[in-house]
Amino acid sequence: xxxxxxxxxxxxxxGSLCPGAGDxxxxxxxxxxxxxxxxxxxxxxxxxxxxxxTTFYKKGPVWLSxxxxxxxxxxxxxxxxxxxxxxxxxxxxxxxxxxxxxxxKIFKKSGDSFRCRRTLWLQRxxxxxxxxxxxxxxxxxxxxxxxxxxxxxxxVYKKVFVKVYDNRGKYIKGLIRRTDYQPDQRHLxxxxxxxxxxxxxxxxxxxxxxxxxxxxxxxxxxxxxLRAPEAYKPVPGDFYVFKRYDDAAAGMMRDxxxxxxxxxxxxxxxxxxxxxxxxxxxxxxxxxNFMVLFYDGGSFQPVGRIPTDDRLLGxxxxxxxxxxxxxxxxxxAADRCRIKVCxxx
Amino acid sequence: MKRVFAVAAAFLAGAVxxxxxxxxxxxxxxxxxVIVRGVTEMNMRDLAGDTVNxxxxxxxxxxxxxxxxxxxxxxxxxxxxxxDLTLLRKRGEHCLAVAVHPNLDEVKGWLTHESFRPIFxxxxxxxxxxxxxxxxxxxxxxxxxxxxxxxxxTP
Numbered sequence: 386x387x388x389x390x391x392x393x394x395x396x397x398x399x400g401s402l403c404p405g406a407g408d409x410x411x412x413x414x415x416x417x418x419x420x421x422x423x424x425x426x427x428x429x430x431x432x433x434x435x436x437x438x439t440t441f442y443k444k445g446p447v448w449l450s451x452x453x454x455x456x457x458x459x460x461x462x463x464x465x466x467x468x469x470x471x472x473x474x475x476x477x478x479x480x481x482x483x484x485x486x487x488x489x490k491i492f493k494k495s496g497d498s499f500r501c502r503r504t505l506w507l508q509r510x511x512x513x514x515x516x517x518x519x520x521x522x523x524x525x526x527x528x529x530x531x532x533x534x535x536x537x538x539x540x541v542y543k544k545v546f547v548k549v550y551d552n553r554g555k556y557i558k559g560l561i562r563r564t565d566y567q568p569d570q571r572h573l574x575x576x577x578x579x580x581x582x583x584x585x586x587x588x589x590x591x592x593x594x595x596x597x598x599x600x601x602x603x604x605x606x607x608x609x610x611l612r613a614p615e616a617y618k619p620v621p622g623d624f625y626v627f628k629r630y631d632d633a634a635a636g637m638m639r640d641x642x643x644x645x646x647x648x649x650x651x652x653x654x655x656x657x658x659x660x661x662x663x664x665x666x667x668x669x670x671x672x673x674n675f676m677v678l679f680y681d682g683g684s685f686q687p688v689g690r691i692p693t694d695d696r697l698l699g700x701x702x703x704x705x706x707x708x709x710x711x712x713x714x715x716x717x718a719a720d721r722c723r724i725k726v727c728x729x730x
Numbered sequence: 731m732k733r734v735f736a737v738a739a740a741f742l743a744g745a746v747x748x749x750x751x752x753x754x755x756x757x758x759x760x761x762x763x764v765i766v767r768g769v770t771e772m773n774m775r776d777l778a779g780d781t782v783n784x785x786x787x788x789x790x791x792x793x794x795x796x797x798x799x800x801x802x803x804x805x806x807x808x809x810x811x812x813x814d815l816t817l818l819r820k821r822g823e824h825c826l827a828v829a830v831h832p833n834l835d836e837v838k839g840w841l842t843h844e845s846f847r848p849i850f851x852x853x854x855x856x857x858x859x860x861x862x863x864x865x866x867x868x869x870x871x872x873x874x875x876x877x878x879x880x881x882x883x884t885p
Binding site (some may be wrong): 418462485488504506507508509510511512536553554570678 | 802803805806810821839840842885
C-alpha cells in the first residue's frame with residue numbers, strides 16, 4: 386500500500402475518534418424582534434412550551450417567543466414588580482424569580498401580561514448573600530450563589546455555595562462549603578445548577594468541573610473534572626481576587642469585562658436528552674467566539690463540540706436557543722434581538 | 731522660657747476643653763438623638779389588621795424597649811436588633827417591634843421565619859410624622875412617653 390493511503394487512513398481514524406467532529410447546528414427557526422438590548426445577558430429559563438424568559442442587565446426579564454419580545458415586569462416594589470432580580474427558573478405555576486435575594490415571586494402569564502401569583506419568603510441569613518442560579522425540583526428550592534456564613538473576623542471567610550429550602554422557604558441544608566483566609570470577589574461569579582439523571586449538577590463559571598448532588602440525599606456524591614478542548618483557555622488562579630481600586634466603579638467594571646471575556650469561562654449550562662451541555666468562550670480563537678461542549682450525562686465523557694458565534698441561552702427537547710452573534714455587551718455584532726432555534730445534526 | 735511654658739500650657743488647656751465639649755455634645759452624650767412626637771396619636775396595625783395605639787402598648791410602670799425597622803434595610807442589623815430585644819425580654823423587660831411598611835401582607839410574609847412577637851406595622855408617612863431619627867433600624871427605650879435612650883443596632 387502506498388504511504389499516502391496510510392496518511393489518509395490515519396487521518397480518518399483520528400477524525401472518527403475525535404469527539405464531536407463534524408457536528409453542526411441546523412437552523413430550524415429564527416425569531417427577530419424590535420427590541421434594544423445593550424447590556425449583558427443574564428440567566429435564561431426555557432419554558433415547557435418552548436418560549437424563553439431571559440434577563441438582560443439594565444432591562445429586566447424579557448419574555449421571548451416567536452411572536453413577540455415583552456418585559457415580564459417592571460422594576461419596583463409593587464405586587465407585580467421585581468425589585469432586584471437575581472435568578473429565575475421555570476416552576477409548575479409559571480416563572481419563579483428570586484429577588485432581594487430572600488424572596489421568590491412566581492409570575493404567570495394571563496392574557497398579554499404577567500401577574501405575580503404567589504410570593505414565597507425564604508429563611509434569611511444574617512450574612513452576605515447573592516444568588517446566581519435557582520432550581521425548583523420535587524418541592525425543594527435549590528439556590529446556587531455566594532453565601533457567607535460569618536463575618537470577616539480574623540480573616541476567616543466561611544462560605545457555602547448551594548442552599549436548599551423546602552416548599553415553604555425553610556432552610557434545609559447548605560452544600561459545598563469552603564473556608565478562605567483572604568477576601569475575594571467570587572460573589573461576581575456565575576454559578577449554575579441544572580437537573581439531570583436524578584441529580585442536581587452544580588458548576589461554576591471558572592472551572593470545567595461538575596459536582597453531582599443526588600436530588601433526594603442532598604449531599605455531594607462526586608466531583609468530576611471535565612475534559613477540556615484544546616482551545617480552552619483556563620481561568621487563572623487569581624481570578625476574582627480582592628483588589629482595592631482607585632476608581633472602584635470603573636476599575637471593577639473594567640476587570641469584570643476582562644474576566645468575562647478574557648478566558649474560557651462557562652457562559653451557559655443545560656441538560657438535555659442525557660447530555661450535559663456547556664457553552665464556553667473562546668477568547669483566542671479566530672474561528673468562533675464560543676464553543677458548545679457536550680458530555681455524556683452518566684460518565685461525563687465528552688461526546689461532541691461545536692464552535693459557534695451565537696450565545697447559547699438554553700436547551701430543551703433537542704432544541705437549542707441562541708442569541709444571534711453573541712452577547713450584546715461584549716460583541717458589537719449582537720445589536721439586534723434575533724433568536725436562533727437550532728437542532729443538532 | 732517661662733513664656734514658652736505658658737503658651738504650651740494654655741494650648742493644652744484649650745485642647746482639653748475643646749475635646750470635652752465635643753464629647754458632651756456629640757453622639758456619645760446621654761441626650762438621645764431620636765424624637766418621638768404625639769405618642770398618644772400614633773396609630774399602628776397589628777398583624778391581624780386591627781388598629782392599635784402605641785400609647786396603649788407602652789408599659790405603664792417601667793420602661794418599654796421599642797424597635798422601628800424597615801423590611802428592605804440591612805437584614806444583619808435588623809436581626810441583631812431583634813436578637814437584642816429577645817435578650818432584653820429574657821431579663822424581664824417589656825419589648826415590642828414596629829415594621830415601617832405600607833403593606834401588611836408583605837410584613838406578614840417577611841415574618842414567616844421570624845419568631846419575635848409582638849410586631850406591629852406602621853405606614854411610612856405616619857412614622858415620619860411622629861419619629862425623627864438618623865436611620866433604621868433603631869431601638870428606643872421609652873419611659874412615661876419619652877425617649878430616654880436609643881441605639882442603632884449593627885452586626
